[in-house]
Amino acid sequence: MRYSGFRVIKEALTGHKGWKPVWRDPEPKAQYDIIVIGGGGHGLATAHYLSKVYGQRNVAVVEKGWIGGGNVGRNTTIVRSNYMLDGNEPFYEFSMKLWEGLEQDLNYNAMMSQRGILNLFHSDAQRDAYTRRGNAMILHGADAELLDADQVRKEHPYLNFDDARFPIMGGLVQRRAGTARHDAVAWGFARSADSHGVDIIQNCEVTGLRIENGKCLGVETSKGFIGANKVGCAVAGNSGRVMGMAGMRLPIESHVLQAFVSEGLKPVLPSVITYGAGHFYISQSDKGGLVFGGDIDGYNTYAQRGNLPVVEDVCEGGVSLMPVISRARLLRMWGGVMDMSMDGSPIIDHTPVEGLYFNGGWCYGGFKATPASGHCFAHLLAKDEPHPVATAYRLDRFKTGRMIDERGAGNQPNLH
Amino acid sequence: MIINHPLLGPRDAAEFTYLGDASLIDRPDWQAEDAAEAFYDYAYLRDNPAGEHKELWYHEAGDRSWLVVTRDTTTHEISKVELARDVARARGRSK
Numbered sequence: 001m002r003y004s005g006f007r008v009i010k011e012a013l014t015g016h017k018g019w020k021p022v023w024r025d026p027e028p029k030a031q032y033d034i035i036v037i038g039g040g041g042h043g044l045a046t047a048h049y050l051s052k053v054y055g056q057r058n059v060a061v062v063e064k065g066w067i068g069g070g071n072v073g074r075n076t077t078i079v080r081s082n083y084m085l086d087g088n089e090p091f092y093e094f095s096m097k098l099w100e101g102l103e104q105d106l107n108y109n110a111m112m113s114q115r116g117i118l119n120l121f122h123s124d125a126q127r128d129a130y131t132r133r134g135n136a137m138i139l140h141g142a143d144a145e146l147l148d149a150d151q152v153r154k155e156h157p158y159l160n161f162d163d164a165r166f167p168i169m170g171g172l173v174q175r176r177a178g179t180a181r182h183d184a185v186a187w188g189f190a191r192s193a194d195s196h197g198v199d200i201i202q203n204c205e206v207t208g209l210r211i212e213n214g215k216c217l218g219v220e221t222s223k224g225f226i227g228a229n230k231v232g233c234a235v236a237g238n239s240g241r242v243m244g245m246a247g248m249r250l251p252i253e254s255h256v257l258q259a260f261v262s263e264g265l266k267p268v269l270p271s272v273i274t275y276g277a278g279h280f281y282i283s284q285s286d287k288g289g290l291v292f293g294g295d296i297d298g299y300n301t302y303a304q305r306g307n308l309p310v311v312e313d314v315c316e317g318g319v320s321l322m323p324v325i326s327r328a329r330l331l332r333m334w335g336g337v338m339d340m341s342m343d344g345s346p347i348i349d350h351t352p353v354e355g356l357y358f359n360g361g362w363c364y365g366g367f368k369a370t371p372a373s374g375h376c377f378a379h380l381l382a383k384d385e386p387h388p389v390a391t392a393y394r395l396d397r398f399k400t401g402r403m404i405d406e407r408g409a410g411n412q413p414n415l416h
Numbered sequence: 417m418i419i420n421h422p423l424l425g426p427r428d429a430a431e432f433t434y435l436g437d438a439s440l441i442d443r444p445d446w447q448a449e450d451a452a453e454a455f456y457d458y459a460y461l462r463d464n465p466a467g468e469h470k471e472l473w474y475h476e477a478g479d480r481s482w483l484v485v486t487r488d489t490t491t492h493e494i495s496k497v498e499l500a501r502d503v504a505r506a507r508g509r510s511k
Contacts, residue, residue: 240464249461253436254489299434301489302466307417309430342460398460411459414434 002107022187023194028201028226032060034381035219035228037206037242038235039063041072041182041367042359044189044200045374046234046381048106051196053375054382059198060228062221064205068186071237074304074336075367076259076293078272078283080117080177081142084133087392087404088345089140094389095372096142096176102371108188111181111286117272118152118173120159120321122166126276130172137174145173155270158324166277166320179272179283185370209245209356216246216356232357232381234373237337238302239360246353250360251342251398253413256335257296257364258306260314262328264288278317290328292318296338296364298414305335338364344416345404348376348386349395357381358395363416419485420497424478431477437462438470438484441504466490472500 001007001020011018034050036043039061050056061067079099081092103110121127127146134144148170153161161168194200201223208220209231218227235242243250269284282292294314297306311333319326341347341361346369348359359377362369376390386393392404398411409415417429444454466489473483482500487493504510 238466240462241466244464249457249463251460251462253462253464254466299429299487300436300464300469300471301492303490303492307429307492309428399456413436 003109022191023200026199026201028060028062028199028204028221028223031218031227032199033058033228034230034232035059035226036061037219037231037233039067039190039200039202040070040234040236041068041186041189041370042236042362042373042377043234044068044186044193045370046232046359046377047193047198047200047374048189048196049375049378050382051193051198054378056378056382057197059193060226061193061198061200062204062206062219062226063200063202064222066202067190067200068183071336071338071366072182072186072370074259074334075182076281076283076291077179077182077285077367078117078177078281079112079180079368080174080272081368082117082119082133082137082144082172082174082177083406084136085404085406088406089136089142091372091376091389091393092369093140093142094375095369098371098375099180100176102180102185102188106188106192108184108191109181110184110188112178113180113286114176114178115271115283116173116175117177117274118147118156118171119274120152120168120171120276122169122277124169127169134172143174143176145175147171147173156273158268159273159322160320163320173271177272179285182367189374206242206245211246211353211356215354228355230355230357230381232359232377234359234377236339236360236362236366239339239358243351243358246351246356248351252339252361253300254302255296255298255338255340255414256301256303256306257293257338258310258314258333258335259291259293260311260333261285261292261331262290262325263331265290265328268324273321275317275321278320280314280317280321282318282322289331290325296340296414302337303335304337338362340413340416342398342411342413343403343405344407344409346373346393347395348373348380348390348393350380350384351395417492417494419473419483419494421475421478421481421483422497422499423481424475427475427478429473431475432473432483433476435472435474438472438500438503439463440472441484441500441507441509468495
């Protein structure tokens, strides 16, 4: 069933009786060519690109709960490609381009809104660093623009420009960046994958990996054993748990990141804004809520909730950047579990176990990567070689000294 | 979270900074034959358990002591707090 304006009008005139569930609820088959563990954004995107681009017809996604119930439903919906390092920027720019064509590709309204992202700077050193980053982005074919304080003031007059300690000196803006409706992204990928023959099996928890003679033969699940020639794991947040079933220890710690939304307000924020003096980022949803976040809590956890000191810290950062929001009331807050890797960058690679592939370590930047992560993981699963823009995301890079450390913080996951 | 400091009593976790798995106490021998492999393991790989986790916390806004906190990573419940010095000595790490 394709969506179109004509279809909406037709259904409106006939009592909306023609809409059907947009993906099936199949029982697992005994054997698949490829099983993707994890029905989140990345797993569903992998299934979509496997079936649509790489022609794989015998694919299943297994999900322990319902699809889109993990981090793809828990993020701050920001999409951008403002990275600096060689291993990262081509990948994220590839992702940005996929975002730009995503709704046509999926025939699904993901509410992609290229409202831009503005990274503020507050010192000469920070300006120089952002200039360098902007130049790196432009060299990789992305867009970047450096604004001075007056230009920022013209677009965002409500910011705290003349703060004594952290005056706003300007900002680096990427106009093509923006936000997307996170749930719709998961649903759109699921609908497309299903229509190309992928079995999406929900409420099916992987309880073990069947590995014999160094080869992965399939997954043990709460619905019994399911065989597969290849198994791809895309369960960021829980990577340690699932890969632990294969006896692997990962260069990853699980941490919680909290996010917040205020009561609905009239339009005040035209774009995504990040604070350069504190860790704070904010945008306004189409419903009017201010959606914002800051640092991770900083300790290992698998609980999808954080603690109050970070709530205080994030709100302080927000109010010091834009005092105008100080009287807005906080409506909701929640936490999601992140794979924090040792260099702050992700992993898309095969593992020492034949037929077992790993996608994880997304830290708290997984949402923007969703289409490219799925595309590159599908490429790896289908062709057994990495996609050209994801060659640096190797599992063994920590052993060979090829880290991709944007922050330069070293092997301390809670600092990335 | 409240961390029950062995010397100072219950303290807010906001007074502490977090380092990571308490296995970081067990720094490998740099002169061993397998030092490169052992340091890769030590510096980069983690058990990352869902459940009981022994971890290092530093009382930065307090007495500057290092603690080994045993905490459940699925509930945040803290079951044991020790001075890292005592733990390290018990493992023969220092004099």
